[in-house]
Amino acid sequence: MKTLIVEDDPLHRAYLRDAIAGSLPECQEIIEASDGLAGEQMAREHNALHIVMDLQMSTRTGIEAARSIWRERPETCILFWSNYADEAYVRGVSRIVPEGAAYGYVLKTASDQRLKLALRGIFVEGQCVIDREVRGVQQKSFSHRAGFTESEYEVLIDIALGLTDRAIAKRRSLSLRSVQNRLQQLYDKLDIYKADETGEDSSTFNLRTRAISVALLKKLLNVNSLEQAEIELAEWRSSSRTRPDQRQ
Amino acid sequence: MKTLIVEDDPLHRAYLRDAIAGSLPECQEIIEASDGLAGEQMAREHNALHIVMDLQMSTRTGIEAARSIWRERPETCILFWSNYADEAYVRGVSRIVPEGAAYGYVLKTASDQRLKLALRGIFVEGQCVIDREVRGVQQKSFSHRAGFTESEYEVLIDIALGLTDRAIAKRRSLSLRSVQNRLQQLYDKLDIYKADETGEDSSTFNLRTRAISVALLKKLLNVNSLEQAEIELAEWRSSSRTRPDQRQ
DNA sequence: CATCAAGGTGCGGGATCACGCAACCGGTGA
DNA sequence: TCACCGGTTGCGTGATCCCGCACCTTGATG
Numbered sequence A, B: 001m002k003t004l005i006v007e008d009d010p011l012h013r014a015y016l017r018d019a020i021a022g023s024l025p026e027c028q029e030i031i032e033a034s035d036g037l038a039g040e041q042m043a044r045e046h047n048a049l050h051i052v053m054d055l056q057m058s059t060r061t062g063i064e065a066a067r068s069i070w071r072e073r074p075e076t077c078i079l080f081w082s083n084y085a086d087e088a089y090v091r092g093v094s095r096i097v098p099e100g101a102a103y104g105y106v107l108k109t110a111s112d113q114r115l116k117l118a119l120r121g122i123f124v125e126g127q128c129v130i131d132r133e134v135r136g137v138q139q140k141s142f143s144h145r146a147g148f149t150e151s152e153y154e155v156l157i158d159i160a161l162g163l164t165d166r167a168i169a170k171r172r173s174l175s176l177r178s179v180q181n182r183l184q185q186l187y188d189k190l191d192i193y194k195a196d197e198t199g200e201d202s203s204t205f206n207l208r209t210r211a212i213s214v215a216l217l218k219k220l221l222n223v224n225s226l227e228q229a230e231i232e233l234a235e236w237r238s239s240s241r242t243r244p245d246q247r248q
Numbered sequence C: 001c002a003t004c005a006a007g008g009t010g011c012g013g014g015a016t017c018a019c020g021c022a023a024c025c026g027g028t029g030a
Numbered sequence D: 001t002c003a004c005c006g007g008t009t010g011c012g013t014g015a016t017c018c019c020g021c022a023c024c025t026t027g028a029t030g
Helices: A010-023 A036-046 A062-072 A087-096 A112-123 A132-142 A150-161 A165-172 A176-190 A207-217 A223-242 B010-023 B036-046 B062-072 B087-096 B112-123 B132-142 B150-161 B165-172 B176-190 B207-217 B223-242
Strands: A002-006 A029-033 A050-054 A077-082 A103-107 B002-006 B029-033 B050-054 B077-082 B103-107
Touching: A002 A010, A002 A036, A010 A029, A010 A050, A010 A112, A010 B010, A029 A036, A036 A050, A036 A062, A050 A062, A062 A077, A062 A087, A062 A223, A077 A112, A087 A103, A087 A132, A087 A223, A103 A112, A103 A132, A150 A165, A150 A176, A150 A207, A150 A223, A150 B207, A165 A176, A165 A223, A176 A207, A207 B150, A207 B207, A207 B223, A223 B207, B002 B010, B002 B036, B010 B029, B010 B050, B010 B112, B029 B036, B036 B050, B036 B062, B050 B062, B062 B077, B062 B087, B062 B223, B077 B112, B087 B103, B087 B132, B087 B223, B103 B112, B103 B132, B150 B165, B150 B176, B150 B207, B150 B223, B165 B176, B165 B223, B176 B207
Parallel strands: A002 A029, A002 A050, A050 A077, A077 A103, B002 B029, B002 B050, B050 B077, B077 B103
Antiparallel strands: none
């Protein structure tokens, strides 16, 4: 059995190495990569089916790397080891995990014990191991109460990218009015109004930008997800230019 | 001589401890705190004049902690040890360092050697030690070419908070039109238009929100600075309600 | 089948934003 | 002294956004 570590911080890498050596005696070989891109290649070359991966790396996010790895070998077991349980990350991960694959999400603040249990659970037992803190976020984001539907999340990303209503409508194949409806729902759920109504002098907030601000503060959005969305947007823009306007 | 470490990651804390012990034999005592708040208190209680501090911590940002520490004891030497050289961080730091204080900014990716040199330079020689990578950012942000003036940065933050033009005008004591002018300059410098003019079909972007997006992607803004700005905004809002409208 | 809730769509209007044009003003250098 | 320049302000217009009202799907439920 072989394990790949993808993590940019050398200290954390060393720590992981120890944890793996200490909890997985059946693991004969540990290989390492210090960013997402290298991790991707190394996984391919060594045919690594057991991976521990950091999210938030500079060259290539853990999510991006994991996505292409899983596209090639969906049976790969991946343990995400991250600093944060932001909804943006959790949503990003659960969006890409293939049907029935074993994966895990444990926080870097978790104890030695927790990490080692997760390593065994995922890599030898084939379970999914998700930290309780992360579970909470996951739950919330899929319950419809104060959680966001996929479509609301879409418009949230689109306005955060700076698109106009019209552009969003085109991109998501909706009418202008529908987009605005979704925005409305978004404003409701984000509680944009709460802070505003303090004075009779309302209208201190521009709803659209305020929504972005609140989403960032509530960790629904993070800069990584924006970067990701930005490149998807660029792809869409170039593809829709070559094949312009095929509605109707 | 006594040194205080403020850092939330235990691994990094241990690493720092070694680095200090190895490079500062004159240091007899090392004390530690695992978040900004604790660091602040500990600095006060132990009257620590030599501090190594992480930026980005959960409970209280390094910047916030440093600010109140410096307010009490401006002669404190602080070495900021951070993962990133984002303009938002660099600007945040250089905004709070008191006249003539010795401080440093070194990246976590720097070599052992660099870190140890910085430790000696700041704590025993009283120099300022700024990593080259960080210098670059600092330079850029104060040269007027493609850099941002303080006032442009102000409106950038304000729109990122979600304020309307009118609200910004009131907060910064400007006319509505001036605010809009500053926005204009901001849009120019951020190159908002570049991406938009590809097709004859312009207007895919809402300038205001696009500006936020680009600023985030260019690391001019980060979520920490937003959180900080948000509490300042709350203060201003409550104070301007008690003393309402004293123009003219 | 009747009904009901969710989501998409059109219409229309009031508010806000983006921005060109023009005027003003405190400092700088010829 | 005068021309110039960067920053501020007022006026006005067209584009965009926010959002209430009303209608129409579609799938689920009694």
